Amino acid sequence: MKMTPKIFIIGSVLVWAASISLMVIFPWISMEDEPSDIWTPMNEKEKAGHDIYVNNGCHYCHSLYVRTIDWGKGAERISKMGDYYQMQPAILGTERTGPDLSQEGGEHTDDWHKAHFINPRYTNPLSLMPSWEFLGEKKIEQLTAYMQHLGWKMADKRMARQEKWQEKAIEAYEAGPDSNITWLHNNVPEEWRNMPNPYPATDAALARGRNIYENFCLNCHGPVGDGQGKAAKYLDPPPVNFTTLKRHLAEDKYIGGIFYYQIMNGITGTAMPYFKRQLESEKIWDVSNFVAVWFVGYTDANIEPRGIDASYEPEWENPYLEDPPTMEEMDKKKEEDQ
Ligand code: HEC
Ligand code: HEC
Structure with missing residues:
Protein backbone atom coordinates (compact mmCIF):
# COMPACT_ATOMS: atom_id res chain seq x y z
CA MET A 1 0.00 0.00 0.00
CA LYS A 2 1.24 3.45 -0.86
CA MET A 3 1.73 5.85 2.06
CA THR A 4 -0.47 8.84 1.20
CA PRO A 5 -1.28 11.68 3.66
CA LYS A 6 -4.81 10.24 3.97
CA ILE A 7 -3.61 6.77 4.96
CA PHE A 8 -1.09 8.32 7.36
CA ILE A 9 -3.79 10.32 9.18
CA ILE A 10 -6.25 7.39 9.34
CA GLY A 11 -3.44 5.11 10.61
CA SER A 12 -2.46 7.60 13.33
CA VAL A 13 -6.05 7.97 14.50
CA LEU A 14 -6.45 4.17 14.68
CA VAL A 15 -3.27 3.77 16.74
CA TRP A 16 -4.39 6.59 19.06
CA ALA A 17 -7.87 5.04 19.45
CA ALA A 18 -6.39 1.61 20.18
CA SER A 19 -4.10 3.07 22.87
CA ILE A 20 -6.91 5.03 24.49
CA SER A 21 -9.18 2.00 24.65
CA LEU A 22 -6.43 -0.20 26.05
CA MET A 23 -5.13 2.27 28.62
CA VAL A 24 -8.24 4.25 29.59
CA ILE A 25 -11.55 2.84 28.35
CA PHE A 26 -10.94 -0.85 29.03
CA PRO A 27 -9.63 -0.34 32.60
CA TRP A 28 -12.46 2.11 33.25
CA ILE A 29 -15.22 -0.32 32.22
CA SER A 30 -13.66 -3.22 34.06
CA MET A 31 -13.39 -1.17 37.27
CA GLU A 32 -15.50 -2.62 40.06
CA ASP A 33 -17.19 -0.30 42.48
CA GLU A 34 -17.79 -3.03 45.03
CA PRO A 35 -16.20 -3.52 48.42
CA SER A 36 -14.02 -6.65 48.75
CA ASP A 37 -14.74 -9.53 51.13
CA ILE A 38 -12.52 -8.02 53.84
CA TRP A 39 -13.37 -4.33 53.39
CA THR A 40 -14.66 -2.23 56.31
CA PRO A 41 -15.44 1.53 56.29
CA MET A 42 -13.14 4.08 57.91
CA ASN A 43 -14.32 6.10 60.90
CA GLY A 151 -5.97 -4.83 56.53
CA TRP A 152 -9.68 -4.20 57.24
CA LYS A 153 -11.42 -7.32 58.65
CA MET A 154 -8.08 -9.12 58.83
CA ALA A 155 -6.69 -6.20 60.84
CA ASP A 156 -9.75 -6.18 63.11
CA LYS A 157 -8.96 -9.76 64.12
CA ARG A 158 -5.35 -8.89 64.92
CA MET A 159 -6.45 -5.78 66.82
CA ALA A 160 -8.89 -7.83 68.91
CA ARG A 161 -6.01 -10.17 69.81
CA GLN A 162 -3.72 -7.25 70.68
CA GLU A 163 -6.38 -5.64 72.87
CA LYS A 164 -7.20 -8.85 74.70
CA TRP A 165 -3.55 -9.47 75.59
CA GLN A 166 -2.76 -5.84 76.28
CA GLU A 167 -5.34 -5.79 79.05
CA LYS A 168 -3.78 -8.90 80.63
CA ALA A 169 -0.19 -7.62 80.16
CA ILE A 170 -0.98 -4.29 81.83
CA GLU A 171 -2.73 -6.07 84.69
CA ALA A 172 0.29 -8.37 85.16
CA TYR A 173 2.68 -5.40 85.01
CA GLU A 174 0.70 -3.45 87.58
CA ALA A 175 0.73 -6.43 89.95
CA GLY A 176 4.51 -5.90 90.38
CA PRO A 177 7.73 -6.75 88.56
CA ASP A 178 8.22 -10.24 90.01
CA SER A 179 4.73 -11.50 89.35
CA ASN A 180 4.91 -9.91 85.88
CA ILE A 181 7.94 -12.04 85.03
CA THR A 182 6.20 -15.13 86.40
CA TRP A 183 3.18 -14.28 84.23
CA LEU A 184 5.36 -13.75 81.14
CA HIS A 185 7.22 -17.02 81.64
CA ASN A 186 4.08 -19.02 82.40
CA ASN A 187 2.70 -17.97 79.04
CA VAL A 188 5.54 -19.75 77.28
CA PRO A 189 4.57 -23.34 76.38
CA GLU A 190 5.95 -25.92 78.78
CA GLU A 191 8.24 -27.60 76.22
CA TRP A 192 10.05 -24.31 75.66
CA ARG A 193 10.39 -23.64 79.38
CA ASN A 194 12.26 -26.91 79.70
CA MET A 195 14.77 -26.21 76.99
CA PRO A 196 18.29 -24.82 77.41
CA ASN A 197 19.97 -22.70 74.74
CA PRO A 198 21.68 -25.28 72.49
CA TYR A 199 24.29 -22.75 71.27
CA PRO A 200 27.49 -22.35 73.27
CA ALA A 201 27.99 -18.75 74.44
CA THR A 202 31.48 -18.45 72.94
CA ASP A 203 33.05 -15.01 72.52
CA ALA A 204 32.20 -15.09 68.81
CA ALA A 205 28.57 -16.03 69.49
CA LEU A 206 28.25 -13.26 72.10
CA ALA A 207 29.73 -10.73 69.66
CA ARG A 208 27.13 -11.76 67.09
CA GLY A 209 24.40 -11.53 69.72
CA ARG A 210 25.56 -8.08 70.78
CA ASN A 211 25.40 -6.89 67.20
CA ILE A 212 21.81 -8.10 66.89
CA TYR A 213 20.91 -6.51 70.21
CA GLU A 214 22.30 -3.16 69.07
CA ASN A 215 20.50 -3.34 65.74
CA PHE A 216 17.10 -4.48 66.96
CA CYS A 217 16.60 -4.21 70.72
CA LEU A 218 18.80 -1.41 72.05
CA ASN A 219 16.45 1.55 72.28
CA CYS A 220 13.68 -0.38 74.00
CA HIS A 221 15.61 -2.57 76.44
CA GLY A 222 18.42 -0.04 76.87
CA PRO A 223 22.22 -0.16 76.60
CA VAL A 224 22.54 -1.86 80.01
CA GLY A 225 19.45 -4.08 79.63
CA ASP A 226 17.48 -2.35 82.38
CA GLY A 227 14.47 -1.62 80.14
CA GLN A 228 15.24 2.11 80.10
CA GLY A 229 15.80 2.60 76.37
CA LYS A 230 14.62 5.79 74.69
CA ALA A 231 11.32 4.22 73.63
CA ALA A 232 10.49 3.11 77.18
CA LYS A 233 8.65 6.24 78.28
CA TYR A 234 6.07 5.80 75.50
CA LEU A 235 5.40 2.12 76.22
CA ASP A 236 2.86 0.50 78.51
CA PRO A 237 3.89 -1.99 79.77
CA PRO A 238 7.53 -0.85 79.46
CA PRO A 239 10.32 -3.22 78.36
CA VAL A 240 11.48 -5.86 80.81
CA ASN A 241 14.48 -5.09 83.02
CA PHE A 242 16.71 -8.07 82.28
CA THR A 243 18.96 -7.40 85.26
CA THR A 244 16.23 -8.50 87.69
CA LEU A 245 15.73 -11.88 86.02
CA LYS A 246 18.28 -13.71 88.12
CA ARG A 247 15.71 -13.72 90.89
CA HIS A 248 13.61 -16.09 88.80
CA LEU A 249 16.22 -18.66 88.03
CA ALA A 250 15.14 -20.72 91.00
CA GLU A 251 11.59 -20.84 89.61
CA ASP A 252 12.66 -21.39 86.01
CA LYS A 253 15.12 -24.16 85.46
CA TYR A 254 16.08 -22.89 82.02
CA ILE A 255 16.09 -19.43 80.46
CA GLY A 256 17.24 -20.20 76.88
CA GLY A 257 14.00 -21.70 75.54
CA ILE A 258 11.89 -19.02 77.26
CA PHE A 259 13.87 -16.22 75.63
CA TYR A 260 13.87 -17.93 72.25
CA TYR A 261 10.10 -18.33 72.29
CA GLN A 262 9.48 -14.73 73.39
CA ILE A 263 11.88 -13.22 70.83
CA MET A 264 10.50 -15.41 68.05
CA ASN A 265 6.83 -14.75 68.75
CA GLY A 266 6.97 -11.36 70.47
CA ILE A 267 4.64 -10.66 73.37
CA THR A 268 1.28 -9.86 71.80
CA GLY A 269 -0.49 -6.97 73.52
CA THR A 270 2.83 -5.25 74.33
CA ALA A 271 5.32 -3.33 72.20
CA MET A 272 7.63 -6.38 72.16
CA PRO A 273 7.57 -7.29 68.45
CA TYR A 274 7.99 -10.77 66.99
CA PHE A 275 11.27 -11.36 65.20
CA LYS A 276 10.49 -14.63 63.42
CA ARG A 277 10.41 -12.91 60.04
CA GLN A 278 13.61 -10.92 60.53
CA LEU A 279 15.94 -13.19 62.48
CA GLU A 280 16.69 -16.77 61.67
CA SER A 281 17.14 -19.40 64.31
CA GLU A 282 20.85 -18.99 65.11
CA LYS A 283 20.48 -15.24 65.48
CA ILE A 284 17.67 -15.66 67.99
CA TRP A 285 19.74 -18.12 70.05
CA ASP A 286 22.77 -15.79 69.87
CA VAL A 287 20.93 -12.66 71.00
CA SER A 288 19.24 -14.71 73.70
CA ASN A 289 22.67 -15.86 74.94
CA PHE A 290 23.93 -12.27 74.82
CA VAL A 291 21.03 -11.01 76.98
CA ALA A 292 21.48 -13.95 79.35
CA VAL A 293 25.24 -13.50 79.82
CA TRP A 294 25.53 -9.71 79.75
CA PHE A 295 22.39 -8.63 81.58
CA VAL A 296 21.04 -11.59 83.53
CA GLY A 297 24.49 -12.88 84.47
CA TYR A 298 23.65 -16.52 83.81
CA THR A 299 23.19 -18.76 80.80
CA ASP A 300 22.09 -22.36 80.52
CA ALA A 301 23.80 -22.62 77.12
CA ASN A 302 25.02 -25.97 75.89
CA ILE A 303 23.84 -28.05 78.89
CA GLU A 304 21.74 -31.22 79.05
CA PRO A 305 19.40 -32.32 77.56
CA ARG A 306 21.33 -32.61 74.30
CA GLY A 307 20.79 -34.99 71.42
CA ILE A 308 23.46 -36.05 68.96
CA ASP A 309 26.08 -33.30 68.67
CA ALA A 310 26.19 -31.52 65.33
CA SER A 311 29.21 -32.27 63.15
CA TYR A 312 30.42 -28.81 64.07
CA GLU A 313 30.40 -28.01 67.80
CA PRO A 314 32.66 -25.23 69.16
CA GLU A 315 34.71 -26.19 72.21
CA TRP A 316 33.08 -24.41 75.15
CA GLU A 317 32.46 -25.29 78.80
CA ASN A 318 29.66 -23.35 80.43
CA PRO A 319 31.25 -21.33 83.26
CA TYR A 320 27.90 -19.98 84.50
CA LEU A 321 26.58 -23.21 85.89
CA GLU A 322 27.09 -22.88 89.62
CA ASP A 323 23.70 -23.27 91.26
CA PRO A 324 21.68 -20.16 90.54
CA PRO A 325 20.57 -18.52 93.81
CA THR A 326 17.06 -19.25 95.09
CA MET A 327 14.42 -16.55 95.41
CA GLU A 328 14.79 -16.69 99.24
CA GLU A 329 18.55 -16.17 99.01
CA MET A 330 18.07 -13.23 96.66
CA ASP A 331 15.44 -11.67 98.97
CA LYS A 332 17.75 -12.12 101.95
CA LYS A 333 20.62 -10.50 100.08
CA LYS A 334 18.39 -7.60 99.08
CA GLU A 335 17.37 -7.04 102.71
CA GLU A 336 21.01 -7.13 103.78
CA ASP A 337 21.95 -4.63 101.05
CA GLN A 338 19.33 -2.14 102.19
C1 HEC B 1 9.59 -1.69 70.72
C2 HEC B 1 10.23 -2.07 71.94
C3 HEC B 1 10.89 -3.42 72.04
C4 HEC B 1 11.84 -3.94 71.20
C5 HEC B 1 12.39 -3.36 69.91
C6 HEC B 1 12.24 -5.18 71.80
N1 HEC B 1 11.54 -5.42 72.95
FE1 HEC B 1 11.71 -7.03 74.14
N2 HEC B 1 10.18 -6.37 75.28
C7 HEC B 1 9.53 -5.16 75.11
C8 HEC B 1 8.48 -5.04 76.08
C9 HEC B 1 7.53 -3.87 76.21
C10 HEC B 1 8.53 -6.21 76.89
C11 HEC B 1 7.76 -6.48 78.15
C12 HEC B 1 6.40 -6.98 78.08
C13 HEC B 1 5.75 -7.07 79.43
O1 HEC B 1 6.31 -6.74 80.49
O2 HEC B 1 4.60 -7.51 79.40
C14 HEC B 1 9.62 -7.02 76.34
C15 HEC B 1 9.98 -8.28 76.83
C16 HEC B 1 11.05 -9.01 76.36
C17 HEC B 1 11.45 -10.31 76.90
C18 HEC B 1 10.77 -11.09 77.98
C19 HEC B 1 11.63 -11.21 79.21
C20 HEC B 1 11.07 -12.17 80.21
O3 HEC B 1 11.82 -12.57 81.09
O4 HEC B 1 9.90 -12.55 80.14
C21 HEC B 1 12.57 -10.68 76.20
C22 HEC B 1 13.40 -11.94 76.37
C23 HEC B 1 12.85 -9.63 75.24
N3 HEC B 1 11.91 -8.64 75.35
C24 HEC B 1 13.93 -9.66 74.37
C25 HEC B 1 14.08 -8.75 73.33
C26 HEC B 1 15.12 -8.86 72.32
C27 HEC B 1 16.23 -9.89 72.31
C28 HEC B 1 14.88 -7.85 71.44
C29 HEC B 1 15.64 -7.56 70.14
C30 HEC B 1 15.85 -8.68 69.23
C31 HEC B 1 13.74 -7.11 71.89
N4 HEC B 1 13.28 -7.68 73.04
C32 HEC B 1 13.22 -6.01 71.26
C33 HEC B 1 9.80 -4.23 74.16
C34 HEC B 1 10.70 -4.36 73.11
C1 HEC C 1 12.19 7.84 53.56
C2 HEC C 1 11.28 6.74 53.50
C3 HEC C 1 10.11 6.67 54.46
C4 HEC C 1 9.09 7.58 54.63
C5 HEC C 1 8.91 8.95 53.96
C6 HEC C 1 8.16 6.96 55.54
N1 HEC C 1 8.61 5.74 55.94
FE1 HEC C 1 7.67 4.45 57.16
N2 HEC C 1 9.26 3.17 57.07
C7 HEC C 1 10.38 3.36 56.29
C8 HEC C 1 11.31 2.27 56.55
C9 HEC C 1 12.67 2.09 55.89
C10 HEC C 1 10.71 1.42 57.49
C11 HEC C 1 11.29 0.12 58.11
C12 HEC C 1 12.04 0.43 59.40
C13 HEC C 1 11.15 0.93 60.50
O1 HEC C 1 10.30 0.17 60.99
O2 HEC C 1 11.25 2.10 60.90
C14 HEC C 1 9.40 2.03 57.80
C15 HEC C 1 8.49 1.47 58.67
C16 HEC C 1 7.20 1.95 58.85
C17 HEC C 1 6.20 1.30 59.66
C18 HEC C 1 6.37 0.01 60.44
C19 HEC C 1 6.00 -1.19 59.66
C20 HEC C 1 6.18 -2.45 60.49
O3 HEC C 1 5.17 -3.07 60.86
O4 HEC C 1 7.30 -2.79 60.79
C21 HEC C 1 5.07 2.09 59.63
C22 HEC C 1 3.76 1.82 60.32
C23 HEC C 1 5.39 3.23 58.79
N3 HEC C 1 6.68 3.11 58.34
C24 HEC C 1 4.51 4.26 58.52
C25 HEC C 1 4.86 5.43 57.84
C26 HEC C 1 4.00 6.58 57.70
C27 HEC C 1 2.58 6.67 58.24
C28 HEC C 1 4.71 7.52 57.01
C29 HEC C 1 4.29 8.93 56.68
C30 HEC C 1 3.87 9.76 57.79
C31 HEC C 1 6.00 6.94 56.69
N4 HEC C 1 6.06 5.67 57.22
C32 HEC C 1 6.99 7.56 55.95
C33 HEC C 1 10.60 4.39 55.41
C34 HEC C 1 9.81 5.52 55.30
Missing part, protein backbone atom coordinates in the same frame (compact mmCIF):
# COMPACT_ATOMS: atom_id res chain seq x y z
CA GLU A 44 -13.63 9.85 61.18
CA LYS A 45 -10.35 9.41 63.05
CA GLU A 46 -9.05 6.88 60.53
CA LYS A 47 -10.07 9.17 57.64
CA ALA A 48 -8.14 12.02 59.26
CA GLY A 49 -5.15 9.67 59.53
CA HIS A 50 -5.51 8.76 55.85
CA ASP A 51 -5.35 12.47 54.92
CA ILE A 52 -2.20 12.94 57.01
CA TYR A 53 -0.70 9.90 55.25
CA VAL A 54 -1.46 11.40 51.83
CA ASN A 55 -0.36 14.95 52.74
CA ASN A 56 2.97 13.83 54.15
CA GLY A 57 3.93 11.63 51.22
CA CYS A 58 4.26 8.40 53.15
CA HIS A 59 3.58 6.64 49.83
CA TYR A 60 6.95 7.81 48.52
CA CYS A 61 8.46 5.08 50.68
CA HIS A 62 5.56 2.73 51.39
CA SER A 63 3.23 0.85 49.11
CA LEU A 64 -0.28 0.03 50.23
CA TYR A 65 -0.90 -2.96 48.05
CA VAL A 66 0.55 -6.41 47.55
CA ARG A 67 1.03 -7.26 43.90
CA THR A 68 0.84 -10.72 42.37
CA ILE A 69 4.63 -10.67 41.90
CA ASP A 70 5.08 -10.17 45.65
CA TRP A 71 3.95 -13.72 46.39
CA GLY A 72 7.50 -14.86 47.00
CA LYS A 73 7.99 -12.27 49.74
CA GLY A 74 5.64 -13.99 52.13
CA ALA A 75 2.54 -11.88 51.56
CA GLU A 76 -0.54 -13.55 53.01
CA ARG A 77 -2.98 -11.78 50.72
CA ILE A 78 -2.77 -10.25 47.26
CA SER A 79 -4.60 -6.89 47.34
CA LYS A 80 -7.92 -6.58 45.54
CA MET A 81 -9.46 -3.50 44.02
CA GLY A 82 -12.40 -3.61 46.43
CA ASP A 83 -10.03 -3.27 49.41
CA TYR A 84 -9.72 0.42 48.52
CA TYR A 85 -13.45 1.05 48.11
CA GLN A 86 -14.30 4.64 49.17
CA MET A 87 -10.64 5.46 49.93
CA GLN A 88 -10.19 8.91 48.42
CA PRO A 89 -7.64 9.39 47.04
CA ALA A 90 -6.39 5.83 46.99
CA ILE A 91 -2.64 6.42 46.83
CA LEU A 92 -1.28 2.94 46.52
CA GLY A 93 2.37 3.86 46.14
CA THR A 94 4.89 1.87 44.14
CA GLU A 95 8.04 2.46 46.17
CA ARG A 96 9.20 -0.09 48.68
CA THR A 97 11.88 1.75 50.60
CA GLY A 98 9.88 0.82 53.67
CA PRO A 99 7.69 -2.25 54.16
CA ASP A 100 4.33 -2.68 52.47
CA LEU A 101 1.62 -1.40 54.80
CA SER A 102 -1.50 -2.98 53.30
CA GLN A 103 -1.80 -5.39 56.25
CA GLU A 104 -0.26 -3.16 58.91
CA GLY A 105 -3.30 -3.11 61.21
CA GLY A 106 -2.75 -5.06 64.44
CA GLU A 107 0.88 -5.92 63.65
CA HIS A 108 1.92 -3.66 66.52
CA THR A 109 0.24 -2.04 69.51
CA ASP A 110 -0.68 1.67 69.54
CA ASP A 111 2.15 2.45 71.98
CA TRP A 112 4.67 0.87 69.61
CA HIS A 113 3.39 3.14 66.80
CA LYS A 114 3.61 6.19 69.03
CA ALA A 115 7.27 5.53 69.87
CA HIS A 116 7.97 4.65 66.22
CA PHE A 117 6.38 7.82 64.81
CA ILE A 118 8.15 10.03 67.35
CA ASN A 119 11.44 8.49 66.29
CA PRO A 120 11.63 5.31 64.21
CA ARG A 121 15.12 4.66 65.63
CA TYR A 122 13.52 4.15 69.07
CA THR A 123 11.89 0.90 68.01
CA ASN A 124 14.15 0.00 65.05
CA PRO A 125 17.68 1.33 65.66
CA LEU A 126 18.65 0.98 61.97
CA SER A 127 15.55 2.64 60.47
CA LEU A 128 15.93 5.37 57.85
CA MET A 129 12.31 6.54 58.14
CA PRO A 130 12.12 10.22 59.18
CA SER A 131 10.74 11.31 62.56
CA TRP A 132 7.15 12.59 62.57
CA GLU A 133 7.25 14.12 66.02
CA PHE A 134 6.50 17.55 64.53
CA LEU A 135 2.96 16.38 63.65
CA GLY A 136 2.03 16.54 67.34
CA GLU A 137 0.21 14.07 69.57
CA LYS A 138 -3.26 14.35 68.02
CA LYS A 139 -2.12 13.76 64.45
CA ILE A 140 0.12 10.88 65.51
CA GLU A 141 -2.93 9.28 67.14
CA GLN A 142 -4.96 9.73 63.94
CA LEU A 143 -2.15 8.32 61.83
CA THR A 144 -1.93 5.35 64.21
CA ALA A 145 -5.68 4.76 63.93
CA TYR A 146 -5.30 4.68 60.14
CA MET A 147 -2.37 2.22 60.37
CA GLN A 148 -4.49 -0.06 62.59
CA HIS A 149 -7.32 0.06 60.03
CA LEU A 150 -5.11 -1.21 57.20
